[in-house]
Amino acid sequence: MGFIPIFLTLGGFVFLFMMVVHQNFKQKKHLFESELKSISTSISRLSKTNTVGETVPKKVNIKDVERSLQSLNKKDKTAEVQIETNALRQKLGEIKRLRYNYNKLIKTKPYSFVATLMRDHSI
Structure with missing residues (x-):
């Protein structure tokens, strides 16, 4: 009878x-996605090529952002x-650092x- 409270506490x-760890993963992933x-x-x-009705897609990749940044620079x-x-x-470097820290x-x-266990995957 003395071990039951120990097992329940553990x-x-x-x-x-x-x-707590799962919540931390969700928070870091949400921060990464919102910054991206x-x-x-x-x-x-x-x-300035974006029209009024056009919106940003839901899933954005870092490679797509890099490509559009390079084309804008050229x-x-x-x-x-x-x-x-x-x-x-x-800011893109900070986003890459966020992804690296998460992974x-x-x-x-x-x-x-x-x-x-919680089915969290690397970005």
Whole structure:
């Protein structure tokens, strides 16, 4: 009878740890996706080819953002656009760092177990 409270406490700790880690994964992934969407919106606004009815797609890749940033850099050589593209390049570097940190966190030992149970995958 003395071991039951110990097992319940240990089970509760494991459950709460899993919930906190899963919430952390969701938060980091949401931050990555929202930053990527905001930089894609900034690039489309800056390129001036975006029509009024056109919207940013739901799934945006880093490679697509890089490609559109390079085409914008080649297309428009004005000083304003160059300054904006440099700022967007820095923001893209931060987004890549977010992705790297997320993927690195998922691969570490206790978090990888939670990621497999909660079906979290690398970005």
